[in-house]
Amino acid sequence: MHATPIPTARRNDAPLAARTYSTDQAAAALHVRPQTLRAALCRDGHYFGVRPIKRVNRMLAWPADAIDALARGEAV
DSSP, X not given: OOOOOOOBOTTTOOBOOSSEEOHHHHHHHHTSOHHHHHHXXXXXXXXXXXXXXXXXXXXXXXXXXXXXXXXXXXXX
């Protein structure tokens, strides 16, 4: 039996979450503009404690469970 490796992002080798949002989807869930997420990431390295994974195609993958928790007002 051959073990299948977990897909990882190249930059930080963090495993990809099972479900992720694009920046546009995450912004819609949080009722903010996508640029708000990008600016916070550039400025602080996170958006209220949520750090996205940078995919190989240079797009950001925001962990859906953390975004949903943030939208509900829960601490991340």
